[in-house]
Amino acid sequence: MKRLLTLAASAIALTAAPLAAQDIAIAGATVATGDGGEPIENATVVVQNGRVVAAGQGVAVPAGVPVIDGSGAWVTPGIFASLTDIGLVDVGAVSASNDVSAGDSEFSAALDVAPVINPAAQDFSYSRAGGVTRASVAPGASSGIFAGQGAIIDLGADYDAVREARAFQYVELGERGAGIAGGSRTATHVMLRNALFEAQRLADTGARDEDAMLTRFDAMALAPVLSGQTQLYVEVNRASDILTALRLPDEFPGLDMVLVGATEGWMVAEQIAASGTPVIAAALRDLPASFEELAATQSNIGRMVDAGVTVAIMQYDSSGEHPRNLPQAAGNLVGLSRVTGATGLTWGEAFAAISSIPARIAGHANEGILRSGAHGDLVLWDGDPLELSSAPIRVWIDGVEQPLDNHQTRLRERYRTLDESQLPAAYRR
Amino acid sequence: MGRHFPKGGPAAALASLASLALVSCSAATGASGPAVASSDAETEASEPYASTYERYPGVPTAIVGATVYDGAGSQIDNGVVLFADGAVVAVGDASLAVPTGYTQIDGTGLFVTPGIIDIHSHLGDYPTPSVPAHSDGNEATSPTTPEVWAEHSVWPQDPGFSRALANGGITSLQILPGSANLMGGRSVTLKNVPSRTVQGMKFPGAPYSMKMACGENPKRVYGGRGRMPSTRMGNFAVNRETWMEAQAWMERDNPARDLAMETLAGVLEGDIGIQNHCYRADEMALVLDMADEFGYQVSAFHHAVEAYKIADLLAEHDVCAAVWADWYGFKMEAYDAIPENAALIHNAGACVVIHSDDENGIQRLNQEAAKAQADGMRMGIAISDADVIGWITLNAARAMGIADQTGSLEAGKMADVVLWNGDPLSVYSRPQMVWIDGALMYDMNNPMLRPVSDFELGQPGEGDVK
Numbered sequence: 001m002k003r004l005l006t007l008a009a010s011a012i013a014l015t016a017a018p019l020a021a022q023d024i025a026i027a028g029a030t031v032a033t034g035d036g037g038e039p040i041e042n043a044t045v046v047v048q049n050g051r052v053v054a055a056g057q058g059v060a061v062p063a064g065v066p067v068i069d070g071s072g073a074w075v076t077p078g079i080f081a082s083l084t085d086i087g088l089v090d091v092g093a094v095s096a097s098n099d100v101s102a103g104d105s106e107f108s109a110a111l112d113v114a115p116v117i118n119p120a121a122q123d124f125s126y127s128r129a130g131g132v133t134r135a136s137v138a139p140g141a142s143s144g145i146f147a148g149q150g151a152i153i154d155l156g157a158d159y160d161a162v163r164e165a166r167a168f169q170y171v172e173l174g175e176r177g178a179g180i181a182g183g184s185r186t187a188t189h190v191m192l193r194n195a196l197f198e199a200q201r202l203a204d205t206g207a208r209d210e211d212a213m214l215t216r217f218d219a220m221a222l223a224p225v226l227s228g229q230t231q232l233y234v235e236v237n238r239a240s241d242i243l244t245a246l247r248l249p250d251e252f253p254g255l256d257m258v259l260v261g262a263t264e265g266w267m268v269a270e271q272i273a274a275s276g277t278p279v280i281a282a283a284l285r286d287l288p289a290s291f292e293e294l295a296a297t298q299s300n301i302g303r304m305v306d307a308g309v310t311v312a313i314m315q316y317d318s319s320g321e322h323p324r325n326l327p328q329a330a331g332n333l334v335g336l337s338r339v340t341g342a343t344g345l346t347w348g349e350a351f352a353a354i355s356s357i358p359a360r361i362a363g364h365a366n367e368g369i370l371r372s373g374a375h376g377d378l379v380l381w382d383g384d385p386l387e388l389s390s391a392p393i394r395v396w397i398d399g400v401e402q403p404l405d406n407h408q409t410r411l412r413e414r415y416r417t418l419d420e421s422q423l424p425a426a427y428r429r
Numbered sequence: 430m431g432r433h434f435p436k437g438g439p440a441a442a443l444a445s446l447a448s449l450a451l452v453s454c455s456a457a458t459g460a461s462g463p464a465v466a467s468s469d470a471e472t473e474a475s476e477p478y479a480s481t482y483e484r485y486p487g488v489p490t491a492i493v494g495a496t497v498y499d500g501a502g503s504q505i506d507n508g509v510v511l512f513a514d515g516a517v518v519a520v521g522d523a524s525l526a527v528p529t530g531y532t533q534i535d536g537t538g539l540f541v542t543p544g545i546i547d548i549h550s551h552l553g554d555y556p557t558p559s560v561p562a563h564s565d566g567n568e569a570t571s572p573t574t575p576e577v578w579a580e581h582s583v584w585p586q587d588p589g590f591s592r593a594l595a596n597g598g599i600t601s602l603q604i605l606p607g608s609a610n611l612m613g614g615r616s617v618t619l620k621n622v623p624s625r626t627v628q629g630m631k632f633p634g635a636p637y638s639m640k641m642a643c644g645e646n647p648k649r650v651y652g653g654r655g656r657m658p659s660t661r662m663g664n665f666a667v668n669r670e671t672w673m674e675a676q677a678w679m680e681r682d683n684p685a686r687d688l689a690m691e692t693l694a695g696v697l698e699g700d701i702g703i704q705n706h707c708y709r710a711d712e713m714a715l716v717l718d719m720a721d722e723f724g725y726q727v728s729a730f731h732h733a734v735e736a737y738k739i740a741d742l743l744a745e746h747d748v749c750a751a752v753w754a755d756w757y758g759f760k761m762e763a764y765d766a767i768p769e770n771a772a773l774i775h776n777a778g779a780c781v782v783i784h785s786d787d788e789n790g791i792q793r794l795n796q797e798a799a800k801a802q803a804d805g806m807r808m809g810i811a812i813s814d815a816d817v818i819g820w821i822t823l824n825a826a827r828a829m830g831i832a833d834q835t836g837s838l839e840a841g842k843m844a845d846v847v848l849w850n851g852d853p854l855s856v857y858s859r860p861q862m863v864w865i866d867g868a869l870m871y872d873m874n875n876p877m878l879r880p881v882s883d884f885e886l887g888q889p890g891e892g893d894v895k
Contacts, residue, residue, distance in 0.1 A: 093645075093760035123758065239889070267889060286592055286895040287557045287788055288885065294558075295890035298596075320756035320790065328796065331856035338850055339859050340874050342894040388799040388856045391807060408757070408767045412808060415773060418741050425738075 014120055015158040021050035021399030025061040026380060029070025029184045032313040033370040034077040034355035039181025041405070045075050049378035050399035055370035068380070076351065076385055078133025078155075078377035078397065080358040080368040082280045082314040083233075083260065086135050087117035087153065109195065110217035113137050114165035119158065123322065124408035128155040130324025131385065133377040133402075134163070134359060134367045138233070141172045145180050145191055149221060150233070153363050154377075156397040159423055167362060168231040169222065174241050174261065174292050185241070196252055199223050228256040228384035231363070233280070237263040238292035246275045258361055260314075263293040266300045269307035278361045279309055282316035283329035298336055301353070302343030307331060312358035313350075324353045330428035331386030350386060478580060479633035482620055483865035487524060489513035491527040492848060495536025500543035500822035500837035504815040510541050512844035515867040520838045534862075540853055542818050543838050544600025544621075544845030544865065547791050548704070548751050548824035549731050549784035552590055553583030553604055553619075553627070557788060558884075566608035568614065570580035571649050572658060573671050575639060576590045576688035577614035579604045583627040586882045589788040592895055594621050595871050595879060596792035598847035598860040603829050605731075606640045608706040611658070612667050613640035615692055616704060618829055622865055623880045636830040638702035638728060639692055641668075643712040644762050665715065672697075672723040702728035704751075708762035710738035717746050729782060729828040734766035740777030749828040753790070754797040755804070771798075771820065772805020775812055782828055783820045794821045795823055799854035814854055843867075 024047040031043035033055050044059040045052070053062070056418035061067055076095055090097035099116050117137060118124075127135070134154050141147035153161040172180060173188055181187035198214045199222035201207065208216065224230040232255050236245045242262060249255050259279045265272055274280060275352070281301055288294045301311050304327075313329050315321040336344030345353065359368035366374045376399035383390035395402045414428045490512055497508035499520055509525040511518040519525055527533060554566040565582035568574045583604055593599035599621050603745050606613035617627070618635035642663065651786035652659025675693035675815075678684050695701035703720070707713050707730045720727050729749035730736060732759065736743060736750035743750055752774070757766035775781045783798045802817045819837075826836025835843045844867035851858035863871040872878040881892050 005491050014874075089758075091761050091764055093759055126757075245535065264889065284789060284792075286596070286792075288588055288888070289557050289559050291558060291560075293481055293886045295893070296894045297890055299894055319759040320787065322751055322755075322757075325755070328800070328856060332796075335851075335855075335857040338857065339874065339894060386856060387678075388796055388854065389803040389806075391803070392796075409766055411767050412769045412773075415737050416808070418738075418777070 014067055017160050018158050018398060021376065021402045022396075022401060023048045023065045024068065024376070024378065024396060024399060025065045026068045026070040026075050026378070027061065029073050029075045029380070031055055031370065032074065032076045032348070032351050032385070034352055034368050035371065036352040036356070039074070039347065045370055047378060047396065047399050050376045052370050052372060052374045052376055054372060063082050070380065073316040073393065074381040074383065074385055074390075075349075075370075076131070076379050076381065077287055077355050077368050077370050077374070078379055078395065079131050079323070079326055079354050080356075080362070080364075081127065081132045081135040081326055081354070082312050082358040082361070083150075084127075084135045084315070084323050085140075086123050086137055086155070086195045086323060087119060087121050088113060088137060088139075089123065090121055101140040103142035105143045107148075107215055108141070108144030108218055109146035109148060109169060110215065110221040111139050113139050113149065114151040114162045117151065117153060117161050119161045122407050124155055124391070125157070125403070126408060127323040128157070128395060128402055129392065129406060129409075130322075130380040131381070131395060132323045132326070133379070133395065133397045134364070135323060136358070136362050137165065138168075138170050141170065141176065141180060144218075145172050145177045145188055146170065146195065146218070146222070147172065149230070152364055154397055155402075156400060157403050163364070166221075166224075167231050168258070169225045170233045170235070170260075172235045172237050174238060175243055176235070176407060194253070195219070195222060196226060199360060200226055226252060226254050228254040231256045233258045233260050235260040237261040237290075239264040239267040239295065240266050241292065243271060246271060246277060262304070263300060264295045265309070266297065266303035267295055269304045269309055272304065273308035279304060279311045280314050280361065282310055282356065283313045283333050285316055289349075298332070299343040300346055301333060301335065305345060305349060306343060310357060310361065311353060312361050313353040327386045327390075328388065330354045334386060347386065361379060432528050439526075478578075478628060478631075480633045481626065481628040482622065482624070482631055482633060484515045485622070485868035485870070487515065487844070487864065487867035487869065489529040489531040490527070490534065490864070490867070492534045492536045492541055492846075493527060494523075495541045495848065496852070497838065497855070498815045498818040499839070500819055501839065502813070502815070502819055504621045508541065510838060510846065512846065512864070512867050515844055517838050517840055517842050517844050519840055534848065536848065538851075538892065539850065539861065540849040540858070541838070542598070542847050542849065542853055543822040543836055544863065545598040545794050545821050546829070546836060547599055547602040547785050547794060548729060548782050548825040548829055549786045550593075550602045550604055550791055551607065551786070552602065552788060552791070553585065554579055554606070555788075556584045556587030557589055562867055567609040569607075569609040571797045572610050572667055573612040573689070574606075574610050574614050575612045575671075577606060578617065579606050579615060579640075580617035580627050582629065583619070583630075585618065585624050585627055585630060586645065586884050588882045588885055589791070590621055590623065590883060591880045592788070593791045593871040594863055595895065596859065597794055598792060598849070598853075598863050599794070600845040600847070600863065600865045601826070601831065601835055602791070603638065603704070605704055608640070608642035608646045611642055611647045611664055612671065613642060615639055615701070618831060619650045620865055622870060623882070625780070632831060634834065636700060636702060637692075637695065638704045638829070639696055641682055641703055641705045643705065643707035643716060644709060645760060647708070661712065665719065668719060669722070672719075673796055676723070696725050697723065699726070701727070702828070704729055704731055706731045708732050708734050710735035714739055714742055717742065717748070728830070731784060732763075732786070734763050734770060736779075737767065737770045737773035740774045741780050744777050744779040747780075749782050749824060750774050751782040751784040751825075751828065753786070754783065756802040768801065768804040769810075771801035772808065772810040772812060775805070775816070776810045780824050780827065781820045782825045795853040795858075796856060799856075802854065817854065822861050
């Protein structure tokens, strides 16, 4: 209990830099390594100096490493949440506290989330308490079809969150992109090409044409996209839009693309697979929410995976969806396998789709996975992590145990009782 | 402080009392629920836009060997559920004999619940595709629009109804106007059956409710246009003056027809419930006083993310809290939402309903209930699986005034039944078969028993598993 109280205090006052890593061994647990395989019973995980040493059955615990009894519990790598707004928002509808979109800005592609990520935002600690240890953070497109540059973060309780700034550029090429570009996909495609040509000219010659439409900073931000140094995340949902996007490297051979959304991806899954382009998709979209999602089905991801596409699960766009619900989304795809005619995922595939696969897509192959040399991000769960009844008991990032307390847990404890016979609730803390 | 009844005479006062029972959430369960006003012969004869729904053919059916959650708080292992002619005949353990002539379904390893009920849906009035031409949920041209009826916005071809059926086991749902207005208009309760017309979906005999909204939305929508209300005190002032107007209208001799006043009088007379969007604890407490001031009963607070702070008040006033499991933070008044909300409300003896307010969430009310149960368990509040199923069945039915007809598996009630392919509180389970009034409306193993809306015909993915 004393340990918990100490951790609670550190949740309120974040440390400037990560605390020292502990050496950890968890023995006798059910271990899912995140590699796509099925969980391993009665297995051991060892972390030393912040890195995974070994995970599996028959793993010996080095002398001097304290052993945690994992019997009855599960151990997994931390969840990697794709395309979140963690650290950009306190309250979604309070615009002053929401840094996702900059609709009135002169800039678009140059916008960069890295300097503004706030590790003290409550969603940071809520997500961490839900077992999310790494995430990509993306801006939202508003001032142009390019949303700007996203970052890769860890969710440690310190102010050193950004692991990779300007990791990817984000562009909207579907209905939303059309709306921003001027009301039609035709405008989107001209805007995209113009931007990439202007960026290319600036990169090649250091010069800009007099009639350049992009700001200098926006053009500069797109140069590493052209060379593939920075990934280009392309949001498309309609099957025809996906095919159009897949042809972009014919014109711009350096592009390193990731498809985002891809609600109708199952209809062109073979073409996506053949292109080698990975996909980040929501698991449970099954309504024709727009005319670019008429073929939406929960079987989308399962069918793409069966066709050989690399797919990570992201949360879907809803007020109630948060990164900590990713295990529920993944679990649903396992359940879907039991529905006649539907295509889901195996347990191992589903868990990989919220751990190692999104990490790998983000270029961080040593995250979201328990194997020798990987980051020591562990979650100890009280049961099957994809099951609704389960939750993390303890979380480590790079071998540092993390506090799981937050605004919500404090409210829960304050209102455990409504007795105000001695003093008002405001005195309970 | 005593309850003030409207000055409609003793009849109005009695009706108001009846409504207390009608919308009571913690009353003992029974098939003989209080009659609702709309089932009076006199009212029925004159009821406009009446339900034309009639149950579809079914066969006498026995589900044998499943785990049964009856919706009213009981679990029967290795149970037997019998239904015929649209109604539940009997529910019991393995000793219950299956009469001859029943089609027997082997429920071994499977689970049975009553049909799932969503008390807060906008299917049909905010249908998909979510294009502006389909935006029919908020008559946001005046802060009080008691005169509008949600059923006049419902598009029966909304593909969302079929997803709610197949993935969520939803058999009944209440369609509410949105929350832009303080008084948003009448709700409509539907059977989740495909139909060419909304009348063909209307739940026979279901009472109306009126949607009300506290807090940020009305003051933002109207304050943003430089008109009242622009503050929470403005919200209350407009509400109170509108109730006073209704009282005055009710005192008139033979007043001219007025759709707004008819709805408000229906509330004050106890025929129409109140479904009140309200997030903050302090505002809910003020609404309870407003209800006392004018003599009406709140059926349920919807969203109610801070209900845990006043769960004692809710229990005392017999008001349900219709909540999400874990939504939070999307707006200021949702900042103090906690995942233990439902468990804390339940633990205080108040009535919990899990609602969706979402075309995706309605497909997983069972999962939301399971999460809320688990969050309670982790803080030491143990709530049985059978009680948790009640959050999405009988408690919803009570707050909608249809608990005498559906919401639990009790003899004589509508045979609204879901057979699940596993524990409905597990993420790995889905509906296998869904009956509405004893008619098989969904069968996971029969692609022809998967309704397809007109909109989806000839489109990519028509008839897909979705």
